[in-house]
Amino acid sequence: MRDIPDEMAARIERGAATLCHVWRLERADGVVTGFTDHDRDLAVDGLVCRAGSGWTAVGLAAGAVSAAGALDDAAITEADVAAGLFDGAKVELWRVDWSEPGLKVRLWAGTLARMRREEGRFLADLEGPLAKLERVVGRTYGRMCDARLGDERCGVAAAGRRCDKQWETCVGTFGNGVNFRGFADVPGDDFLTAYPAGSARNDGGSRR
Structure with a gap:
């Protein structure tokens, strides 16, 4: 005061x-x-x-x-x-x-x-x-991987190669899902407008 x-x-x-x-x-x-x-x-x-x-x-x-x-x-x-x-x-x-x-x-x-x-x-x-x-302290939650391809946290020997930091690429291209440093299941803005669909799997599991 x-x-x-x-x-x-x-x-x-x-x-x-x-x-x-x-x-x-x-x-x-x-x-x-x-x-x-x-x-x-x-x-x-x-x-x-x-x-x-x-x-x-x-x-x-x-x-x-x-x-x-x-x-x-x-x-x-x-x-x-x-x-x-x-x-x-x-x-x-x-x-x-x-x-x-x-x-x-x-x-x-x-x-x-x-x-x-x-x-x-x-x-x-x-x-x-x-x-x-x-100030942002520590890591932030996001769908993308926050590691750099080929660094110690990533663990992939991929010199000279590029990656889009997506879960699908990490798993499908590099088989490195265990070291994925993102949060692929974090809900996005589209989650707010999502609703059950008769043709979809509605079992409460992951939307991936």
Whole structure:
């Protein structure tokens, strides 16, 4: 739950013209930089936040989001981005009253997963507190085999040959059903509309 000062809440409610956004980045090596969309540099908690950086963000969700801005030789250099110095940085976005910088509320916090260059600007991939829940961990269920033909999990000596990762091909062509790494019986979307047919075998067994 956000702790919003009463006066700040009142100014946000009435849409005060003195409100701006402030980004705070703390790199893994301890270097802290700040940016603001105000038209002048702004000192917040002793940190000078640079104006004119062009920082923008899309969809500040709890999971993964992205941000973009201009490369600034004094703050975010191409060399630092290429070296990955901002990767893993802690990121905070604040709503601040520039006329009284002590009045502020934190809108979002997360991690800068990766920063890259693109046509004179940077693109940053940000991860919110729930981003870890969006990651795929371990194997996923699917009808196709997720092994590579001829690798250790597959076990088939098939150098130079290609396979479509289907159960039928694995069994019929290679006789390797015991090592099939897919789930051929996983129901697909067609299962939702399937119904018993008089000419079909309706014994509750596999549909293969």
